[in-house]
Amino acid sequence: MSPVLVILLLSASLLSTGDSGKVLVFPVDGSHWLNMKILLEALHSRGHEITVFRSSTSWYISEFSPLYTSITIAQEQPQNIESQEVMTSFLQRSMEIRQNKGTLWAFFQFYRNLFNLFGGAGKKGAVKMVTSIFENETLIRQLNETGYDLFLTDPAFPGGVLLAHYLKLPLVLNVRWIPGGEGHFSLAPSPLSYIPAVFSHFSDKMPFVQRIHNIIFHGMLVYMQYFVSGPKYRVICDKYFRDDVNTLSLIQAADLWLMRVDFTFEFPRPTMPNVIYIGGFQGKPSKPLSSDLEEFVQSSGEHGVIVMTLGTLLSDLGPEVSETFASVFASLPQKVLWRHIGKQPAALGNNTMLVKWLPQNDILGHPKTKVFITHGGTNGIYEAIYHGVPVLGIPLIFDQYDNIIRLKARGVAEIVDVTKMTVDSLKSALKSILDPEKPYKQNMVKLSQLHHDKPMKPLDSAVFWIEYVMRHRGAPHLRSEFYKLPWYAYYCLDVMAFCLAIMLLIILLILVSCRACFNSLIRNRKSKLE
Ligand SMILES: *[C@@H]1O[C@H](CO)[C@@H](O)[C@H](O)[C@H]1NC(C)=O
Ligand SMILES: *[C@@H]1O[C@H](CO)[C@@H](O)[C@H](O)[C@H]1NC(C)=O
Ligand SMILES: *[C@@H]1O[C@H](CO)[C@@H](O)[C@H](O)[C@H]1NC(C)=O
Secondary structure (H helix, E strand, C coil), rough: CCCHHHHHHHHHHHHHCCCCCCCEEEECCHHHHHHHHHHHHHHHHCCEEEEEEECCCCCCCCCCCCCCEEEEECCCCCCCCCHHHHHHHHHHHHCCCCCCCCCCCHHHHHHHHHHHHHHHHHHHHHHHHHHHHHHHHHHHHHHHHCCCCCCEECCCCCCHHHHHHHHHEEEEEEEEEEEEEEEHHHHCCCCCCCCCCCCCCCCCCCCCHHHHHHHHHHHHHHHHHHHHHHHHHHHHHHHHHHCCCCCCHHHHHEEEEEECCCCCCCCCCCCCCCCEEECCCCCCCCCCHHHHHHHHCCHHHHHHEEEECCCCCCCCCCHHHHHHHHHHCCCCCCCCEEEECCCCCCCCCCCCEEEEECCHHHHHHHCCEEEECCCCHHHHHHHHHHCCCCCEECCCCCHHHHHHHHHHHCEEECCCCCCCCCCCHHHHHHHHCCCCCCCHHHHHHHHHHHHHHCCCHHHHHHHHHHHHHHHHHHHHHCCCCCHHHHHHCCCCHHHHHHHHHHHHHHHHHHHHHHHHHHHHHHHHHHHHHH
């Protein structure tokens, strides 16, 4: 065979392995969309046809894209919570509460603030969006007739899960959060003796008192699932579905969970066969920096560079906090690249460069980068692990504190609480990470090697499993049906009660017969005496 023909045949067979399918996507807007889009790019490059739901008020999800065609649902409200004002006021309230951390007042205010956010206005928008899809018969008929192969959604807001059930499509989740907290807790056995609950700020080694607290923290999220975020969607389930389902059971019934978790980050825990770990799937090699950035970075000499960014919506924490950072940075021999929005701090040193935007991945991949100062969102954390850069965490809200706790437990990070931060505490934490005698850098390099040492890249794995579910029209053989059991059966309480009843019965029988024996003995003796 001529080499050309071989190449032609080979490429033909390569092309035909990716039978292209039709994928319907119901994303969550905001930072979650940035994640979802990476998956969609990979699916698009494999030749799949992608359709994306978006709200007319969407910020991030554009109507026109070479990757997908969109279905726009007309809405008045934003679809979810990440609007600037809501987040800013949530952040400010969170910081006020954190100042009283450890008190009972702070405990209740923390959950009140959280429940307000997740049960509030943003939530109504998400519910309305699903309702208007269900109410549009033309749209539903079109969707039904198109013959989609797969439904891909992020269940942090579970509208997509409801729609997938209505259209009876195989369901794949791109997930870490569900309305009741971290996804694993609703899927796999999660002993609270060594699995820290979200917001507990504990590691996987908990002494007795922490374990008591851990159960309480977990209880609060179970309460949120059933009484705060669940009820609004229950109305939709009752109205449109004849079978007895709710959002939680529909999420648990998904064919596959693409879990945005990697065990170089998360504590080891029990899991399920239909969970595929894709944590760090956004990781990619760094590209060269622009010439002015490169020049700045090189000018740091042997001391290297500190990189600081605190997320898209949370950049401005107020002037005092910025001044503290600026004066600590000014006292260091390193150069500092700081993504800062707002007024320039007065104490800014000539070693610090303020920028409105950073090519974060490229900077973290630069050999001169020594420390990454971050709020602890997972995107940044996985980029730091990917490139082996130790972390100084300034956690603000949501899961960020728990995320940094995980890195600290691996010996690759320090935490500074922004509400208690002083020039001294910030400086000593930074100095400690920068100290070449301390093992932060080696630990992070080791963690990075572990993260890379895999049979398949996380993104390739995600694509493989999505196509797997398409090829087989679902993956029910991987899914445990535990969620159909009533709670007393799940914990075998009915069996235990039964065993207990039998035991009691036997003891009772023994007692009764002993008594009968005893009585007859006495009677015999009496009759002998007489
Ligand atoms: C229903 O969906 C169709 C097709 O997407 C769209 O043209 C129409 O405007 C929608 N109707 C309403 C009331 O939203
Ligand atoms: C979708 O179409 C099938 C027949 O092609 C029909 O049986 C089913 O009820 C339709 N489902 C919905 C949700 O309209
Ligand atoms: C930066 O500031 C330090 C001390 O404040 C000074 O010694 C140094 O010369 C300055 N460097 C430049 C390039 O201005």
